Amino acid sequence: MQSEVKDLWLKCLEIIREDVSSQSFSTWFAPIVPLKFQNNTLTIQVPSQFFYEWLEENYVAVLRKAIDHTIGKRGMLEYSIVVDKGDRKNPPITFNLPTLPSSNSNHMQQQTVQQAPARNPFQFKDLDSLELDSYLIPKYTFDKFIEGDCNRLGRAAGMAVANKPGLTSFNPLMIYGGVGLGKTHLIQAIGNQIKEEFPEKFVLYVSTEKFTNQFVNAIRNNSIETFTNFYLQVDVLIIDDVQFLSGKEKTQETFFNIFNHLHQSGKQIILSSDRAPRDLAGMEDRLLSRFKWGLTADLQQPDFETRIAIIQKKLQDDGIQINFDVLEYLAHSIQTNVRELEGVIISLMAQASLTRKEIDLELAKSTLKSIVNDQEKELSVDNILEAVTTHFDVDMLTLKGKCRKKENVFPRQVAMYMLKELTNLPLKSIGYHFGGRDHSTVIHAVQSISEAIESDKSVEKTVKKLFNRFNLALN
Numbered sequence: 001m002q003s004e005v006k007d008l009w010l011k012c013l014e015i016i017r018e019d020v021s022s023q024s025f026s027t028w029f030a031p032i033v034p035l036k037f038q039n040n041t042l043t044i045q046v047p048s049q050f051f052y053e054w055l056e057e058n059y060v061a062v063l064r065k066a067i068d069h070t071i072g073k074r075g076m077l078e079y080s081i082v083v084d085k086g087d088r089k090n091p092p093i094t095f096n097l098p099t100l101p102s103s104n105s106n107h108m109q110q111q112t113v114q115q116a117p118a119r120n121p122f123q124f125k126d127l128d129s130l131e132l133d134s135y136l137i138p139k140y141t142f143d144k145f146i147e148g149d150c151n152r153l154g155r156a157a158g159m160a161v162a163n164k165p166g167l168t169s170f171n172p173l174m175i176y177g178g179v180g181l182g183k184t185h186l187i188q189a190i191g192n193q194i195k196e197e198f199p200e201k202f203v204l205y206v207s208t209e210k211f212t213n214q215f216v217n218a219i220r221n222n223s224i225e226t227f228t229n230f231y232l233q234v235d236v237l238i239i240d241d242v243q244f245l246s247g248k249e250k251t252q253e254t255f256f257n258i259f260n261h262l263h264q265s266g267k268q269i270i271l272s273s274d275r276a277p278r279d280l281a282g283m284e285d286r287l288l289s290r291f292k293w294g295l296t297a298d299l300q301q302p303d304f305e306t307r308i309a310i311i312q313k314k315l316q317d318d319g320i321q322i323n324f325d326v327l328e329y330l331a332h333s334i335q336t337n338v339r340e341l342e343g344v345i346i347s348l349m350a351q352a353s354l355t356r357k358e359i360d361l362e363l364a365k366s367t368l369k370s371i372v373n374d375q376e377k378e379l380s381v382d383n384i385l386e387a388v389t390t391h392f393d394v395d396m397l398t399l400k401g402k403c404r405k406k407e408n409v410f411p412r413q414v415a416m417y418m419l420k421e422l423t424n425l426p427l428k429s430i431g432y433h434f435g436g437r438d439h440s441t442v443i444h445a446v447q448s449i450s451e452a453i454e455s456d457k458s459v460e461k462t463v464k465k466l467f468n469r470f471n472l473a474l475n
């Protein structure tokens with residue numbers, strides 16, 4: 001039986017190989033494992049949800065052809081998606097696609113999804129008003145959270161908490177850091193690990209936004225007690241983005257009570273925030289002091305080596321290998337945050353797949369360039385000033401400075417004109433960007449350039465060109 005499936009899949013691969021580039025073949029088809037063949041249906045295992053979606057979006061016709069040629073027109077394909085390690089207890093989610101119908105097939109196109117069983121052992125029949133769908137996401141595991149200097153403390157503390165929830169001095173554990181640096185991933189990984197080690201524990205992950213909405217609904221429905229009682233049953237409470245509690249006094253008060261009760265009962269609390277507790281404005285002092293009771297750990301931007309490891313891991317998870325020079329180039333070029341890094345990797349995989357090119361340095365450079373170009377088109381003050389300095393070949397300090405030479409005054413006035421036309425900034429703010437000039441100077445600059453555009457073709461051309469950089473026309 002096993003060899004029958006293998007042989008069948010090998011035949012499919014032969015057909016597929018003719019239709020796709022070698023890069024796409026090794027990226028999207030080599031990692032597939034044939035599982036079984038029964039009732040005219042071939043089941044193949046794919047490494048991830050992303051992988052499955054990618055095949056569906058890009059290679060349906062190719063797969064259909066292979067199935068037609070090997071099994072026949074009535075042949076069907078079924079995908080089995082490998083679930084994360086953190087989800088080991090649940091059966092794999094299987095997408096049955098009895099479809100991929102050939103054009104002359106009468107089969108109805110339908111997709112059935114076998115739901116994974118609910119993770120939460122509790123039943124809250126009487127709590128209909130609470131939206132209890134904020135469960136842990138299995139893909140966020142420690143395994144996939146790459147360690148580096150940027151996150152070592154938070155990761156280690158997270159592991160300690162996951163091994164002994166409520167029993168370490170890291171209670172609460174507060175993880176903070178900038179956008180896209182892995183806060184949600186880390187606190188979810190803690191929750192997933194606890195579920196793995198202690199399945200009997202009630203672990204609840206909830207965003208502050210959801211918590212607040214639930215609270216507001218509870219007030220409206222007169223069910224505050226039900227709301228509070230529900231939270232008091234939790235063994236591990238994970239609250240994401242607590243900065244959103246700022247200025248919400250009533251929600252803070254209720255959260256404070258829940259916090260105290262859980263803490264006193266030895267339950268674990270894990271929080272995340274986009275800034276350190278000391279920088280959380282609009283938060284009650286008593287709550288802030290509670291946040292500092294346990295351990296506060298920050299996540300920073302990953303360094304070069306960590307970025308390399310993150311890219312490698314992401315590609316590996318999707319069964320893709322690239323040369324080190326490409327890896328190095330990507331890690332040197334994207335230094336902002338991990339989410340952006342991931343975005344570039346996905347674009348790169350998409351480009352490689354769509355253009356049927358190898359993922360090489362050239363493709364990496366062109367993909368990155370198109371992303372950067374898109375960002376450049378954003379109408380921010382920096383981008384506009386940058387465009388003007390590049391066009392006139394003046395440096396930023398001179399552009400913003402006081403020098404009255406004609407060759408500097410003109411670009412400066414053009415820059416003021418562009419800021420006035422392309423942003424909503426008030427005149428005073430525009431003046432601020434030029435060393436604190438007052439609004440009358442800005443008005444004068446805007447008027448001069450407006451008149452020059454009308455009377456002087458070369459000025460009109462210059463401003464048009466600059467507008468074009470942002471894909472805009474000069475009216």
Ligand SMILES: Nc1ncnc2c1ncn2[C@@H]1O[C@H](COP(=O)(O)OP(=O)(O)OP(=O)(O)O)[C@@H](O)[C@H]1O
Binds near residue numbers: 144147182184186
């Ligand atoms: N150290 C890491 N290793 C692997 N992946 C990471 C790491 N840090 C972040 N990521 C990935 O980067 C993406 C963004 O991370 P996440 O959503 O956790 O950031 P965040 O700090 O919560 O962002 P935000 O402030 O916008 O909510 C996720 O896909 C996550 O898996």
